[in-house]
Amino acid sequence: xxxxxxxxxxxxxxxxxxxxxxxxxxxxxxxxxxxxxxxxxxxxxxxxxxxxxxxxxxxxxxxxxxxxxxxxxxxxxxx
Amino acid sequence: xxxxxxxxxxxxxxxxxxxxxxxxxxxxxxxxxxxxxxxxxxxxxxxxxxxxxxxxxxxxxxxxxxxxxxxxxxxxxxx
Amino acid sequence: xxxxxxxxxxxxxxxxxxxxxxxxxxxxxxxxxxxxxxxxxxxxxxxxxxxxxxxxxxxxxxxxxxxxxxxxxxxxxxxxxxxxxxxxxxxxxxxxxxxxxxxxxxxxxxxxxxxxxxxxxxxxxxxxxxxxxxxxxxxxxxxxxxxxxxxxxxxxx
Amino acid sequence: xxxxxxxxxxxxxxxxxxxxxxxxxxxxxxxxxxxxxxxxxxxxxxxxxxxxxxxxxxxxxxxxxxxxxxxxxxxxxxxxxxxxxxxxxxxxxxxxxxxxxxxxxxxxxxxxxxxxxxxxxxxxxxxxxxxxxxxxxxxxxxxxxxxxxxxxxxxxx
Numbered sequence: 001x002x003x004x005x006x007x008x009x010x011x012x013x014x015x016x017x018x019x020x021x022x023x024x025x026x027x028x029x030x031x032x033x034x035x036x037x038x039x040x041x042x043x044x045x046x047x048x049x050x051x052x053x054x055x056x057x058x059x060x061x062x063x064x065x066x067x068x069x070x071x072x073x074x075x076x077x078x079x
Numbered sequence: 080x081x082x083x084x085x086x087x088x089x090x091x092x093x094x095x096x097x098x099x100x101x102x103x104x105x106x107x108x109x110x111x112x113x114x115x116x117x118x119x120x121x122x123x124x125x126x127x128x129x130x131x132x133x134x135x136x137x138x139x140x141x142x143x144x145x146x147x148x149x150x151x152x153x154x155x156x157x158x
Numbered sequence: 159x160x161x162x163x164x165x166x167x168x169x170x171x172x173x174x175x176x177x178x179x180x181x182x183x184x185x186x187x188x189x190x191x192x193x194x195x196x197x198x199x200x201x202x203x204x205x206x207x208x209x210x211x212x213x214x215x216x217x218x219x220x221x222x223x224x225x226x227x228x229x230x231x232x233x234x235x236x237x238x239x240x241x242x243x244x245x246x247x248x249x250x251x252x253x254x255x256x257x258x259x260x261x262x263x264x265x266x267x268x269x270x271x272x273x274x275x276x277x278x279x280x281x282x283x284x285x286x287x288x289x290x291x292x293x294x295x296x297x298x299x300x301x302x303x304x305x306x307x308x309x310x311x312x313x314x315x
Numbered sequence: 316x317x318x319x320x321x322x323x324x325x326x327x328x329x330x331x332x333x334x335x336x337x338x339x340x341x342x343x344x345x346x347x348x349x350x351x352x353x354x355x356x357x358x359x360x361x362x363x364x365x366x367x368x369x370x371x372x373x374x375x376x377x378x379x380x381x382x383x384x385x386x387x388x389x390x391x392x393x394x395x396x397x398x399x400x401x402x403x404x405x406x407x408x409x410x411x412x413x414x415x416x417x418x419x420x421x422x423x424x425x426x427x428x429x430x431x432x433x434x435x436x437x438x439x440x441x442x443x444x445x446x447x448x449x450x451x452x453x454x455x456x457x458x459x460x461x462x463x464x465x466x467x468x469x470x471x472x
Contacts (some may be wrong), residue, residue: 005217006214006297007287008208008287008289009214009215009287009289009298012298030313038301040232048219050217050219051221052219053219053220055220057241057273063253065275069219071217071219071220072218072297073217073290074287075281075300075301076282076284076286076287076301077281077282077286077287077288077300077301077305078199078214078245078257078281078282078284078286078288079245079257079279079281079282079284082360084374086374086444087444087446087455088441088446088455088464089371089373090346091455094332126465127381129374129376129377131376132377132380134377134378148376150376150377150455151373152377152442152446153455154457154458155437155439155441155442155443155444155458156438156439156441156444156445156455156457156458156462157371157402157414157437157441157445157458158358158402158413158414158434158437158440158441158443179340179341179344179353180337180338180339180340180341180342181337181341181346182337183336183337183340183355183357184335184336184337184338185337186357187336187337187357189413190409191359191410192361193359193407194359194360194361195356195357195358195359196336196356196357196358196359197354197355197356197357197361197430198340198354198355198356198357199353199354199355199423199426199427200340200344200353200354200355201351201352201353201423202348202350202351202352202353203351204349204421210458225384241356252349253349255344259453260375264361264363266356266358266434269356270356270427270430270431272326273354273427274427277423293392304392
């Protein structure tokens with residue numbers, strides 16, 4: 001299984017902080033695997049994707065296997 | 080008597096922090112009353128004069144009577 | 159008070175409890191006692207009457223490593239003796255400290271600029287997500303346009 | 316630690332003894348606990364190997380009143396909740412604090428700018444005279460050209 005981690009408002013939209021989905025996943029199958037409200041947000045350029053703690057420069061190049069962790073990172077705000 | 084207060088390097092030049100001189104004093108008699116090395120410094124625009132804690136806008140307008148305190152204020156440096 | 163021990167030349171922390179600004183800055187000043195200039199910034203939840211609570215979420219694999227890289231970037235960019243970058247995570251209520259940044263340097267300008275640089279990047283370029291509770295409702299905060307403008311200053315040169 | 320009591324909205328002091336930065340900033344943060352932003356600057360005698368001692372002279376009738384006016388000017392100029400302006404006088408040896416400035420404000424920019432403004436003016440527009448002892452010789456310090464440039468920034472607008 002692949003672990004999805006929803007950060008910030010994506011966790012609200014997914015109504016969960018995490019989810020497990022069957023691998024492998026690419027960008028299109030990720031869009032299909034997440035709740036519709038999350039998929040709509042992923043359409044925005046400002047959501048970043050990290051695989052096993054490494055942020056993807058080109059998120060469309062996503063490939064993940066069972067055992068990987070994919071984090072969905074909406075716009076940040078700290079300080 | 081008028082009390083003169085030498086600040087900063089002027090105290091070194093006067094070899095004293097303070098001095099007493101007879102009043103009244105105007106700008107020219109002040110120049111005559113202080114040690115030569117101090118008078119040379121007073122020639123510079125950057126030395127300010129305060130009478131009884133009030134800095135003179137035009138130091139040439141100096142007038143002081145017995146009982147007054149004249150402070151001679153060279154360029155400052157704090158912080 | 160007991161001396162807090164700081165990592166030198168950078169001390170970067172994510173804190174899930176309150177922080178004591180006095181203790182932290184006393185320790186920072188002692189750690190860099192030969193530095194001529196120490197600038198600091200403390201950001202607190204603003205008690206403007208409306209904010210009931212604030213929550214900061216982080217993502218373990220990214221947030222702290224990203225802050226450590228940011229601290230190193232500040233050290234590379236400015237002539238510093240050392241930096242401190244502490245950020246709260248979790249739920250907090252006003253008035254509680256959220257972020258404390260300090261920079262020690264031989265000269266004032268470098269210390270000031272480093273703190274400014276670190277704050278701009280923590281605010282809108284670190285892996286943190288902030289939400290606010292007002293009137294019983296939680297709302298996610300996104301950086302404002304001027305936060306992005308502030309960040310862009312550092313990219314111009 | 317015992318709570319230090321600060322004058323609100325400005326606490327201006329000439330100190331003839333050492334100052335505890337941790338205690339001062341803890342008290343400052345507590346005094347303005349509703350402020351979202353607190354910026355501070357601590358200047359210390361720089362222990363560059365050569366400086367054996369430093370002496371700061373003041374002139375009672377001018378120095379403290381001038382610093383109080385400066386603090387009020389900062390409050391008039393920036394949107395602040397309060398300021399702290401402390402300056403050491405007398406003889407000190409490295410590494411000792413010389414100056415501590417802090418500003419509390421609703422927003423970060425105002426707090427930063429106020430500390431910057433206060434430091435520029437303390438450095439070259441306050442009634443203080445500094446001399447340094449190096450190699451056994453005392454030498455009076457005058458502001459450098461860039462100190463005057465720093466001051467001029469605030470007059471342009």
